[in-house]
Every structure is written in C-alpha cells, then in structure tokens.
Amino acid sequence: MKRILTAFIFTAIATVFPTYIASGNLERDPLLAEGFEKKNFNSQRQIPTFNSVDEIVPRSSAARVVKEFLQSLEAKDTNAIALLWSQDAAVEVPYDLQGRSFPNREAAQRYIEEVIQPFSEIRFERIRLYQTRNPNVVIIEGQGDFTIAEDGRSYRNTYISVFQTKGNKLSLIREYFNPLIIARTFGVDLNPTLQESEVKFFAPPSQGLHLSQVTEVDPFKIALPGDEMCRSVFVRSWMIDSSYQRQAQVPFLKDGQQTLKKMKQDFPNLWDMYTLIIHPSYAELGQALGFQKTCSDPKLPLYWIYQAVDRYLKLDMQKAMSKSKG
Structure with missing residues (x-):
C-alpha cells in the first residue's frame, strides 16, 4: 500500500499503548503462557541500555537471533532476514494503520520489505533487551532513527517488540509503535x-x-x-x-x-x-x-x-x- 503525504483525510488518530501484552491466545501469547511475572518489570533499572544494535550482549540463543535480525534490518539485507524465519512465522502489528496482519512466512517477509523500502538509513538506539522466563521469548524496547530516502527527512519512533523463536528461527514478531508519529x-x-x-x-x-x-x-x-x-x-x-x-x-x-x-x-x-x-x-x-x-x-x-x-x-x-x- 502506498504511504503518502496527503491532506484530505479529516480526522486525528489517538492511541494508548496497552499496559499489558495480551491477546487471549496462549499459543500466540508466550508471556502469559510462561508466567511473565510482575517482578520482571520491577527490575528494569538493572537492565542495561545499549546505544546501538552492535553493542547488544545476548544472553540466550533467542537474543542472538533477535540481534541478528536487527543487524540485518539496519543493513537492509532482506535476503538475510528471509533466512531467519521459521516455517510457521508470523508478524502481528496491532497498531498498523491499515489494520493488517501477516499470518505466514511469506506475508511476514513482504511486510519487512515494505518497512525497509522507504528508508535510506535505518538505525536503532537506546535499546533495552528484556529476557523472560520463557527462553524463547525476548522483548526489545528501542528508539528508531530512520532517514527517509525521498527527501532526507528524519523519522523517529519508539518501538516495543515481542520476539518469539523456535529452533533458532523467528516464529513471531509482535510490534508496537506510536501510529500518530507515522501519521504526522x-x-x-x-x-x-x-x-x-x-x-x-x-x-x-x-x-x-x-x-x-x-x-x-x-x-x-x-x-x-x-x-x-x-x-x-x-x-x-x-x-x-x-x-x-x-x-x-x-x-x-x-x-x-x-x-x-x-x-x-x-x-x-x-x-x-x-x-x-x-x-x-x-x-x-x-x-x-x-x-x-x-x-x-x-x-x-x-x-x-x-x-x-x-x-x-x-x-x-x-x-x-x-x-x-x-
């Protein structure tokens, strides 16, 4: 779908990021299924902040896969990303402006390619990596700092993404961001x-x-x-x-x-x-x-x-x- 700068849409978007991540589907909600307890949030001060993706120190195989994904995303290497998906991979974007979902590997790859296409530079900073009690689940919080290829403008948004892996492959990405910033x-x-x-x-x-x-x-x-x-x-x-x-x-x-x-x-x-x-x-x-x-x-x-x-x-x-x- 073509994203445009147009001025004939006549209403404003407002959204609130949920205070918890839940869909009611335990199979697709690994945090609930594995008991992601409140104490994980209370220990935020002990979690280091990385200034770049390369600085991330993974402490699990899932974290290593996520770091490789983010490095490939910054490099705009769609071929490398294609190799990281599991056979049953999916991407969920609750605040996608078109209300879409990407329920299989092919759709997930097309979404990533669509995300990458408008930008000449993709960079993440102020990254926090949260390990969960489920060794296959990692949460990433970070600031995206992208450059729009067409006119050199900056696009900055805060992302919170839940990554689930299976056999050292990505099986689910659930991505949250501020859609108001995209609209602006x-x-x-x-x-x-x-x-x-x-x-x-x-x-x-x-x-x-x-x-x-x-x-x-x-x-x-x-x-x-x-x-x-x-x-x-x-x-x-x-x-x-x-x-x-x-x-x-x-x-x-x-x-x-x-x-x-x-x-x-x-x-x-x-x-x-x-x-x-x-x-x-x-x-x-x-x-x-x-x-x-x-x-x-x-x-x-x-x-x-x-x-x-x-x-x-x-x-x-x-x-x-x-x-x-x-």
Whole structure:
C-alpha cells in the first residue's frame, strides 16, 4: 500500500499503548503462557541500555537471533532476514494503520520489505533487551532513527517488540509503535476497498471506525492491484501540526492527486472517494475540496462525505484552498 503525504483525510488518530501484552491466545501469547511475572518489570533499572544494535550482549540463543535480525534490518539485507524465519512465522502489528496482519512466512517477509523500502538509513538506539522466563521469548524496547530516502527527512519512533523463536528461527514478531508519529510523518494511506466493503459507506459512520477505537478487526477489506471490481477508495485519517497546517495543505493535496493518478493504473475503475468527518473543524476543508455530505450517524456527531475521483483530480488545489479558512 502506498504511504503518502496527503491532506484530505479529516480526522486525528489517538492511541494508548496497552499496559499489558495480551491477546487471549496462549499459543500466540508466550508471556502469559510462561508466567511473565510482575517482578520482571520491577527490575528494569538493572537492565542495561545499549546505544546501538552492535553493542547488544545476548544472553540466550533467542537474543542472538533477535540481534541478528536487527543487524540485518539496519543493513537492509532482506535476503538475510528471509533466512531467519521459521516455517510457521508470523508478524502481528496491532497498531498498523491499515489494520493488517501477516499470518505466514511469506506475508511476514513482504511486510519487512515494505518497512525497509522507504528508508535510506535505518538505525536503532537506546535499546533495552528484556529476557523472560520463557527462553524463547525476548522483548526489545528501542528508539528508531530512520532517514527517509525521498527527501532526507528524519523519522523517529519508539518501538516495543515481542520476539518469539523456535529452533533458532523467528516464529513471531509482535510490534508496537506510536501510529500518530507515522501519521504526522507520512500521512496515511488511500485505501482501495473491495466491492463487498462498499456497503459500509452507506451504513452509520460509527460502523466504519477502526483506528480511533483500536478495534481488533478493520471493517474495510483492502483490494489488491489489478482488481477491476474496485470502485471506491477510503481516505483514512491524518494529522498535521497546527503551526504548519496552512503552509502544508496545498503540497499535500497535490501529492494526493499524483498518488491517485498512479492508483488508477492499478485500479482502472476507481470512481469514488469517501472519508469521515469526525471533527467539525474539518467540514469547511471538505466543502472546499468538493466533498458532499452523504450519511450521518444516529448516535454520534459523525458523517460520511463523498467526492468523485475524476473531479478531485481536476481540482486546482491552490484555488480551492484559497476559499477555505481552515
């Protein structure tokens, strides 16, 4: 999925990192299955902080596999990473902005390749490695300091990842990060939706919420390139720092137009754009861009707005934004 810097998504993302890691599945929740006790957290002060991946001193075979994975990630060596997966490997990303999961080895590898692709440099610092009572489970906490290849900007986020190994191979990575930082840095995806998901655009808007509620299941299913039955794109949420909002809007909108043009090559019958108005302050921006209100929620102050893709692509963004005070 293409990550873009675009300014026509009209709501903000908020999230809270859980105070515990649990999914209810003991097989996929090794911390609970093996009794990850409170005393592990109380001993944090005794855990060293490493300034780089190379400085990590592994004290178990699982930690050695994790260090090798992080070194390969920093080196952008996808071939080396491919050799580290177990046959039943999976990656779970609870705060993925598209609500995706990666349930097998092939999907896990594609996710890592997608993560690496935008960056010219990947580096982790202030790393803490937590050993658990399960010798096959390691938790890594660290600061990511990445450089975006396209424009040299810095992307910094805090990561907490649970690694589970099997036979000196990675069988599970569960990765947590702050999605608000991703939204501020990259914007958020334009999501081409499967035809079966289009009914959601005509249902109460609260049924289309996902990120703001941190629900387990994304109500929208994403279409794959080449899907001629894909007719609609769901524009998800973004956030721009208020001090930069006015100067950033037009470049973001123009970038969004270019991305939509490229998307139409993959989805030739892409006609409709939908997004949610969650906060009234964004209504004027939607009107300036030609969006029309379609469906309100009976219980919450939310409503869907619509614009035709072709009309959006023809907009003069500078002129459109001159009509908006937002």
